[in-house]
Amino acid sequence: MFKKIFYSFALISIAFFSIRAQTVNKNADTVMILPFENTSNKAEFNWVGESFADSLSDLLRVPSLNVVSNQERKIIQQRLRVPLTTLPSLATSLKLAREAKASLLIAGKYNIVPAQGDTAATVSVTAKIIRVNEGRFLSEEFPDGRRITRDIILNDALGNLQTVEGQVAYQILYQRDKALPFSQNQFIETANKVPARAFEAYIKGLLTPEAELQTRENYFKNALRIFAEEKDGAIYAGAALELGHFYLNQRKHNEAIEYFSRVPQESSQYAEAAFYTGLIQWQQNNYEQALAVLRPLAEDLKLTSVYNTIGAIAVQASLAEKKNKGKSDALLTEGLGFLKKAADSAPDELNARFNYGFALFLNNNFAEASQQLRPVLAINSRDGESFFLLAKALEKSGDDTAADFDNQARRFLSENNRYAKLESDWKNSRIDGINLRIVQPPRKDFVSVVLIKKQAMPMQTPQSETETLLAQARTFYKNGSDDEAMAVLRKVLVSEPMSAEAYLLLGNIHLRRGDLEQSVSSLKTALFWDSQLINAHIALGKIFLEKRDCLQAKNYSVSALTIDAENQDALGLQRQVERCSK
Structure with a gap:
C-alpha cells in the first residue's frame, strides 16, 4: 500500500x-x-x-x-x-x-x-x-x-x-x-532511553483494543517490570499512566490510584496522573485529599476543566464541613477563586458558569449569581436547578421577575417531587439537593500540557543535578580551570545531550584556547538547541571577524541585536563589523 x-x-x-x-x-x-x-x-x-x-x-x-x-x-x-x-x-x-x-x-x-x-x-x-x-x-x-x-x-x-x-x-x-x-x-542515545523490550511491550499495549482487557493489562505490566529490571527499579512513566487509565475506565479506583501515583513527579505526564488521582479522591468524597493533590496543579496546567474541578471540590468541601464555620468559609472563598478563573477562561462552558453562579449564591452574592446563571438558561432552557437558584437569587435581590423563574423551576423539577424537597431545604437555610457539576475531562485536554513540558525539558535529568553540574562548570571556567570545566561539561552532556548552555561554555573554552573550528562547532550546537543565546551569536560574530569573514560576522551581529538591541557587547560587535565591511 x-x-x-x-x-x-x-x-x-x-x-x-x-x-x-x-x-x-x-x-x-x-x-x-x-x-x-x-x-x-x-x-x-x-x-x-x-x-x-x-x-x-x-x-x-x-x-x-x-x-x-x-x-x-x-x-x-x-x-x-x-x-x-x-x-x-x-x-x-x-x-x-x-x-x-x-x-x-x-x-x-x-x-x-x-x-x-x-x-x-x-x-x-x-x-x-x-x-x-x-x-x-x-x-x-x-x-x-x-x-x-x-x-x-x-x-x-x-x-x-x-x-x-x-x-x-x-x-x-x-x-x-x-x-x-x-x-x-x-x-x-536519546532513542534508547527506554529498554527495547519494555518499549515493545508498551507499544503493543497501546495497539491492543480496549476490549481485550487481560492482554492490554499484561503488556503494560510487562513494560513496567522490564523497565524496572533494566533501570535499577526506575518507573516507566508512560506504562504506569496507561495502567492508571486502564483501571480508572473499569472503575477500579484503588488500583488506578496505585498506578497513577507511580508516575514520577519529574515526568511530563505527572500532572495528568495527579489530576486523575484527585478526581478519584473527589468521587470517593475524600475532599481534603483531592484538594491536596489538585491545588499544586492549578497554575501548572491552566486548564478550564482543572479550575472548574478544583473550585467545585472546594465548594463541596465547604458544604460538607458542618463543624468549623471558619474552615467552611475559607473553602468557599477558595472555590470561588478557582471557579471565577474557569468561567472567565471559557465563558461558554456551562458547567463552570453554573458552578460559579452556585458558589456566588452560597456566598450570598445574589446579584452576581444571577448574572452567571442567566447565560446558563439562555443555552439550556430546561435546567430546573438553574431556574430554582436564579428565582431565589432574584427574590433575595427584590426583583419582581423572581416568581416567573420560580414557576419554571416548578415545571422542570416536578419529577420525584424535587422542587418541593429543594423548597423545604431552602426554608431551612440549606441547599443539599443541588450538586456542583464536574465532568471527567477527556485525555485530549492534557495533550498541550504534555507537549509544553516535553519541549521545556527534553529527556532531561532532574533539574537540580544538571544545574549543580553547570554551576560547577561555570565556576571552573571563571577561574580559568578549563580542563576541570570540560570534564564536568562532558558529564552534563552524557545525561543531557541537548544542553545549550553546556555547548556555549564548551565553545567559550575552545575560543579561549584559540581552537576556532571547535569553538564554532560548539557554539552552533548551542544555538541549535537555544537560538536565543545572545552570547553565542556574539562569540560567533567575533570569530568570523577574526577570520575576516565579514558577511558571516554581520549575520551574527544582526541576530544578536534582534535578541537584544541594547546589549553593549552586541553593539560593540556591530561597530567592529561596520569597520570590517569598509
Missing part, C-alpha cells in the same frame, strides 16, 4: 519542492508523523509501525521544529472519523496534516524478516518527507540544476529498532537542514 501511495503521489505532483540549506526557515515548520506501514504481511509486527510514530514524535522535538504529538494525531483521526486501525490513504494523510496545521508529513514503510536459526530478525525501513502545503516530496537541488529526492533507507536487526528510529530522526532533520550541528549518535 505504501508503494502505491508514493507512486500515485509522484504522478499527481507537478514538481518536487526544492530546498537549500541556507534558505530554510527553521521556525516555520510543524511536522506530523504517521505510523509506518507493515509490508511483511505479518500482523505480529504491526507494533513496529506505531513505534515509529511514537518515537519520532519525541525525537524530532527540537527548538527549530514543532511536532504534532502521537496522541494528538490520534485525536485528530478520531475527530475526522479516520480509523486508527488502518493506514490512511495519501489524500487522507494530507487532510490529517492540514487539520493539525502541519507543514511536513513523515510517512514510511518497513519489512520484517523473522529470525531463522542463528540469524536474528531484521527490519528494513524506508521513510519519506512530504511538504504538505505544496503537495510535494522534500528534495535537494544541486548546483547543476538536478533535483533529487532522497529516501531514508535503513536496515538493521529488529532488536536495534530504537537505534534505527534515532537514525531516521537524524536523517529527517539533516535532509531539512544540511547545517544540522548534531551528530547521529546523540539521537541514537
Whole structure:
C-alpha cells in the first residue's frame, strides 16, 4: 500500500519542492508523523509501525521544529472519523496534516524478516518527507540544476529498532537542514532511553483494543517490570499512566490510584496522573485529599476543566464541613477563586458558569449569581436547578421577575417531587439537593500540557543535578580551570545531550584556547538547541571577524541585536563589523 501511495503521489505532483540549506526557515515548520506501514504481511509486527510514530514524535522535538504529538494525531483521526486501525490513504494523510496545521508529513514503510536459526530478525525501513502545503516530496537541488529526492533507507536487526528510529530522526532533520550541528549518535542515545523490550511491550499495549482487557493489562505490566529490571527499579512513566487509565475506565479506583501515583513527579505526564488521582479522591468524597493533590496543579496546567474541578471540590468541601464555620468559609472563598478563573477562561462552558453562579449564591452574592446563571438558561432552557437558584437569587435581590423563574423551576423539577424537597431545604437555610457539576475531562485536554513540558525539558535529568553540574562548570571556567570545566561539561552532556548552555561554555573554552573550528562547532550546537543565546551569536560574530569573514560576522551581529538591541557587547560587535565591511 505504501508503494502505491508514493507512486500515485509522484504522478499527481507537478514538481518536487526544492530546498537549500541556507534558505530554510527553521521556525516555520510543524511536522506530523504517521505510523509506518507493515509490508511483511505479518500482523505480529504491526507494533513496529506505531513505534515509529511514537518515537519520532519525541525525537524530532527540537527548538527549530514543532511536532504534532502521537496522541494528538490520534485525536485528530478520531475527530475526522479516520480509523486508527488502518493506514490512511495519501489524500487522507494530507487532510490529517492540514487539520493539525502541519507543514511536513513523515510517512514510511518497513519489512520484517523473522529470525531463522542463528540469524536474528531484521527490519528494513524506508521513510519519506512530504511538504504538505505544496503537495510535494522534500528534495535537494544541486548546483547543476538536478533535483533529487532522497529516501531514508535503513536496515538493521529488529532488536536495534530504537537505534534505527534515532537514525531516521537524524536523517529527517539533516535532509531539512544540511547545517544540522548534531551528530547521529546523540539521537541514537536519546532513542534508547527506554529498554527495547519494555518499549515493545508498551507499544503493543497501546495497539491492543480496549476490549481485550487481560492482554492490554499484561503488556503494560510487562513494560513496567522490564523497565524496572533494566533501570535499577526506575518507573516507566508512560506504562504506569496507561495502567492508571486502564483501571480508572473499569472503575477500579484503588488500583488506578496505585498506578497513577507511580508516575514520577519529574515526568511530563505527572500532572495528568495527579489530576486523575484527585478526581478519584473527589468521587470517593475524600475532599481534603483531592484538594491536596489538585491545588499544586492549578497554575501548572491552566486548564478550564482543572479550575472548574478544583473550585467545585472546594465548594463541596465547604458544604460538607458542618463543624468549623471558619474552615467552611475559607473553602468557599477558595472555590470561588478557582471557579471565577474557569468561567472567565471559557465563558461558554456551562458547567463552570453554573458552578460559579452556585458558589456566588452560597456566598450570598445574589446579584452576581444571577448574572452567571442567566447565560446558563439562555443555552439550556430546561435546567430546573438553574431556574430554582436564579428565582431565589432574584427574590433575595427584590426583583419582581423572581416568581416567573420560580414557576419554571416548578415545571422542570416536578419529577420525584424535587422542587418541593429543594423548597423545604431552602426554608431551612440549606441547599443539599443541588450538586456542583464536574465532568471527567477527556485525555485530549492534557495533550498541550504534555507537549509544553516535553519541549521545556527534553529527556532531561532532574533539574537540580544538571544545574549543580553547570554551576560547577561555570565556576571552573571563571577561574580559568578549563580542563576541570570540560570534564564536568562532558558529564552534563552524557545525561543531557541537548544542553545549550553546556555547548556555549564548551565553545567559550575552545575560543579561549584559540581552537576556532571547535569553538564554532560548539557554539552552533548551542544555538541549535537555544537560538536565543545572545552570547553565542556574539562569540560567533567575533570569530568570523577574526577570520575576516565579514558577511558571516554581520549575520551574527544582526541576530544578536534582534535578541537584544541594547546589549553593549552586541553593539560593540556591530561597530567592529561596520569597520570590517569598509
